[in-house]
Amino acid sequence: MGCGPSNEGGKLGSNGMNGSLSDPPPLPPTDPRLPLTARQKFSLEKSWKAVQRNAETVGSETLLRMFRMDPSVQDLFHDFKGKNEEELRGMFSFETQSTLMINVFDEVVEKLDDMDSVINLLQKTAEKHRQMGISADVLRKIEEPFMISLKNCLGDRYTEKIEEIYITFTKLVMDIMCQAIEDGS
8 A cells, every 4th residue: 555556566667667757867067168067067057047127227226237347438428428326227228238238248158069150150259349340358258247246136046156157157257258259369
């Protein structure tokens, strides 16, 4: 008498156990150009869903924080020059720029299984920035504000492990883009 079928005759299930479940198979290895393990990639993709739900806020807060940290970066955007945060928040061009920025990260997360596509996307994005006169040094100024915005977005889900994953992920994105800017100049 019990809840499940009996295992008469002592036969084992396909997993070699008496009806109990075995551990799931290991995740397939990631592309060697992706500096994340399969488990870290999975964690990034899962946590990114919260970022996607708050993409507008993460994008705008990242840009605003970057402008606060280095006001000279704000001056590189003709429309934003001399505007305060309240004015920026009300500008369609600011909203568009913050959306474009977060969408690049979003597309990278979505394409992590295809590093050729990731590299191609980031090189094309870097070329657009280079043509606008954005140097690799200026581009790197987004790293810290982006990390702070992610931490604020994820709240108590932003653990040390998630922080390590996002640092590695952001460094990957910036390294590819900055290398493309430097190679193109």
